[in-house]
Amino acid sequence: MFGKILIANRGEIAVRIIRACKEMGIETVSVFSEADKDALHVHMADESYCIGPAPVSESYLNMTSILTTAVETGAEAIHPGYGLLSENAKFAELCKACNIAFIGPEPEILRKMGDKDQARRTMKEAGIPVIAGSDAFDDAQEALEKAKEIGFPLLIKARSGGGGRGIRLVKSEDSFIDQFCTASSESLTAFGDGALYLEKYIYPARHVEVQILADKRGNTIALGERECSVQRKNQKLIEESPSPALTPENRISLWDTAVAAAKAVNYENAGTVEFLLDRDGNFYFMEMNTRLQVEHPVTEMVTGIDLVQWQIRIAAGMPLPFTQADINPKGHAIECRINAEDPYNNYRPSCGTISLLHVPGGPGVRFDSAIYQGYFIPPYYDSMIGKLIVYANTRSEAIRKMIAALSELVAEGIEHNGQLQLDILDDKRFKSGDYDTSFMAEFGR
Amino acid sequence: MFRHDSFKHKKLEPEQARVKRNVPTVPEKLYTKCDGCRKMILNSDLKGNLSVCPVCGKHFRISARDRIALVADRGSFTEWDAELTTIDVLEFPGYKEKLESSQLNSGEKEAAITGQARIYSMPCAICAMEPSFMMGSMGAVVGEKVSRLFERATEARLPVVIFTVSGGARMHEGIISLMQMAKTSGAVKRHSDAGLLYIAVLTDPTTGGVTASFAMEADIILAEPDALIGFAGPRVIEQTIRQKLSPGFQHAEFLLEKGFIDMIVPRGELKKTIGQILALHGGSV
Numbered sequence: 220m221f222g223k224i225l226i227a228n229r230g231e232i233a234v235r236i237i238r239a240c241k242e243m244g245i246e247t248v249s250v251f252s253e254a255d256k257d258a259l260h261v262h263m264a265d266e267s268y269c270i271g272p273a274p275v276s277e278s279y280l281n282m283t284s285i286l287t288t289a290v291e292t293g294a295e296a297i298h299p300g301y302g303l304l305s306e307n308a309k310f311a312e313l314c315k316a317c318n319i320a321f322i323g324p325e326p327e328i329l330r331k332m333g334d335k336d337q338a339r340r341t342m343k344e345a346g347i348p349v350i351a352g353s354d355a356f357d358d359a360q361e362a363l364e365k366a367k368e369i370g371f372p373l374l375i376k377a378r379s380g381g382g383g384r385g386i387r388l389v390k391s392e393d394s395f396i397d398q399f400c401t402a403s404s405e406s407l408t409a410f411g412d413g414a415l416y417l418e419k420y421i422y423p424a425r426h427v428e429v430q431i432l433a434d435k436r437g438n439t440i441a442l443g444e445r446e447c448s449v450q451r452k453n454q455k456l457i458e459e460s461p462s463p464a465l466t467p468e469n470r471i472s473l474w475d476t477a478v479a480a481a482k483a484v485n486y487e488n489a490g491t492v493e494f495l496l497d498r499d500g501n502f503y504f505m506e507m508n509t510r511l512q513v514e515h516p517v518t519e520m521v522t523g524i525d526l527v528q529w530q531i532r533i534a535a536g537m538p539l540p541f542t543q544a545d546i547n548p549k550g551h552a553i554e555c556r557i558n559a560e561d562p563y564n565n566y567r568p569s570c571g572t573i574s575l576l577h578v579p580g581g582p583g584v585r586f587d588s589a590i591y592q593g594y595f596i597p598p599y600y601d602s603m604i605g606k607l608i609v610y611a612n613t614r615s616e617a618i619r620k621m622i623a624a625l626s627e628l629v630a631e632g633i634e635h636n637g638q639l640q641l642d643i644l645d646d647k648r649f650k651s652g653d654y655d656t657s658f659m660a661e662f663g664r
Numbered sequence: 665m666f667r668h669d670s671f672k673h674k675k676l677e678p679e680q681a682r683v684k685r686n687v688p689t690v691p692e693k694l695y696t697k698c699d700g701c702r703k704m705i706l707n708s709d710l711k712g713n714l715s716v717c718p719v720c721g722k723h724f725r726i727s728a729r730d731r732i733a734l735v736a737d738r739g740s741f742t743e744w745d746a747e748l749t750t751i752d753v754l755e756f757p758g759y760k761e762k763l764e765s766s767q768l769n770s771g772e773k774e775a776a777i778t779g780q781a782r783i784y785s786m787p788c789a790i791c792a793m794e795p796s797f798m799m800g801s802m803g804a805v806v807g808e809k810v811s812r813l814f815e816r817a818t819e820a821r822l823p824v825v826i827f828t829v830s831g832g833a834r835m836h837e838g839i840i841s842l843m844q845m846a847k848t849s850g851a852v853k854r855h856s857d858a859g860l861l862y863i864a865v866l867t868d869p870t871t872g873g874v875t876a877s878f879a880m881e882a883d884i885i886l887a888e889p890d891a892l893i894g895f896a897g898p899r900v901i902e903q904t905i906r907q908k909l910s911p912g913f914q915h916a917e918f919l920l921e922k923g924f925i926d927m928i929v930p931r932g933e934l935k936k937t938i939g940q941i942l943a944l945h946g947g948s949v
Contacts, residue, residue: 220680244678262666265673283695283704290688313706316694318686535683593665 228300345483429477463652807844832872
C-alpha cells in the first residue's frame, strides 16, 4: 500500500479523498491555488503546498508544479479526483515517468477513451450497441453528406469533448453547415481539436450510467447503475440509483454490456460507462468516463462499497475480493448537487462569504462538501459547493428524506439552488420516476 | 477560519502493510525552466511547440538540422560539403579538445550545415548554423561552406536562405577566421550581382563577425522575436562608452524599429513567410 498520496484537486472531492486516505492510514498532501489558501482541503491534509495563482491553468492544471510537489514530499501516488487532470493521458504518463502511481487507468486507456470518436469505434467493434453516427470529420461538406444519411435531428459532438461540453443539436439540414463550423471552431478553442462526429439524436431518452470497478488482474464488475436524466445544459442536477426506468431483465443486460465495454479496452480502476436509454428499453453506448464521477456517492450508498478507497487499493495492486455475484445493491439513494447559483435569476453564479451554515443530518443523510461557516466561495472555480445524498429503503422514502434534508440546509450569504431541487423533487414527473433528459427543459412550464 | 492545527491529525495504523516502492523522482530532461517567464515547461510541450515557450513565447535555440527540417519540404534536403573539417593550423591551446567536445555535443563536424532544399516545392540553397558547436562561431570551415553555398547558388541560379546563430569569428583561428568575413562577403556580392535573392533569418544570438559580414548583407533580413543581434555585446559597449544602453538594445524588436532588419517572424510562421518571399521573387509554386 502507498504511504503517502498527493491529491491533485480541490473542493469537496479533495476532502472526500483525504477522508478515504485518513481511514486507510495513508498520509495526505494537498495542493492549492493562491485563491484557495483557506479551503478546507488545505487544512485537512497532513501537508499542503501552494502551486500557483487562482486560474486553474496556472495551478490545478500545472503539471510540473504538481509533479515537483509530489516528488519533493515523497508522495508515491497522485489521486486526480474528477475534472482537472483526471482524464489527462499526458499527466498519467508523466506520473509514470516520475515513479508516481496515477490513481486511475493506464495512459493508453485514457487516450483511447478520451478520443470519443475512437471510443465509439472501439465499442462498435466489440459488439457494444452504439448510436447510429459517423466517424470524425474536419470538413463540413463531407459531414453534411453523412448527416443526410443519418437523418435529422442529429447531434454534432466534439471528438475531444466530454462532460457534456462540445455538443450541438442540429434540427434540420439548412443550419447544418453553420452549426458545424461554429462547433468546430469552439471545439478547437476548448479542446485543441476541431474534429467533430455526428450522432443520431435519440429523443426522448434517459441518461443511465453504470459504475465499473476493475482490478489489475482483469476482474471487472458492475456496481449498479445511476439515473442521471435530470440535467440542465448537459450538466447533471440530480442522480439516483437504481434507475426507475430499468426492468430487472434490462438491468442485467445493461450491467453485462458495461462490463463487456470495460473489458474491450482492458479497463482498470474505477470508471463509468454512459448509455442512452430509449423509450423501448434499447440502450446505446455514449461514452466512458475514465475517472471517479461526481455522483459516485449514490453507488456507494446502495452497494456499501467505498469507491475512493477501492481506487487506491487497485492502484496499489490489490485484487478485488468480491465478484459480480456479490454485488446486490439495496435500497435507494438520491443525490442533489448544491450549486452556488441563482436558478431563478438565469442561474447567475454566486460567490461570497457563507455567514451561516447548517448542514442536514440524521440517518441515511450525507453531505459531501468543502464549505464551512465563514468560508469565502471564490469566483474562479466550479459552482458546485456540495452534494446532498440520502439513502432509504425505497425510492419514495428516499424522496421524502431528501425533501426533509434539503429543507434543513441553510447556507446564508450566498445564493444556492436548494429551492430548485425541492421544486424538482415535488414535480409529478420526477415523483413518478417517468422522466427523461427533456425534464429540465420542460420543468416549470 | 480554520488553522492547520484546527484538525487533530491523528494517524491511524495503515490498513495494509506499506510496500516499498521506487522513490518518486523527476527524470532528467523532463522539463526545462524558461528564461523568459521562469516557468517550468515540459520538454514534450516545448518540442511540440517548435521549442517556443507555450507560456511566454520565448524562442529557445534549436539545432541546425531542426532548423532545416522546420522550413524544408520533407526529404528535400541534400547536404553539401559535409566532409569539410577544421584543422588546427595555429595549434591554438585547447582548440583541438574544444573541437572534439563540440563535435560530440552537437553530432556535427562543424558549426554550419549547407545544402540544397525545397520550400513549398521551390528550390533554394540553404544554410543553418549550429548553436551547440562553439556557439556557431565562424572559422575557416564555416566561412568556406558559406562561400561555397553562395558560389554554387550563383552557378545554379538559386536563391539562398541562411539561418544565422553565432558568437562571431572564432578566436582560436585568429586572422584566418577574420578573413572569412571578407571571403563570405565577396561570395554574397557575386550572388547579388547575378540578380539572385538572399534571405537571412537572424536567430538568437547573431553577433560579432557573422553580423559584420554575411548576416547583414541579405536582400531581406528576417529575425526571430527577441533575438540578440549585434556586433560587440551590450556589456562591452556599456563599459567602453560608460553609458547605460536603452532597454531592449540589440534585440530584434529594437533593430526593427531602427530599420536594421525588415521583419520579425515567429518560428511557427517562418516557413510560410520564407515561402511567400521566394514565390514573390520568382520561385514557382
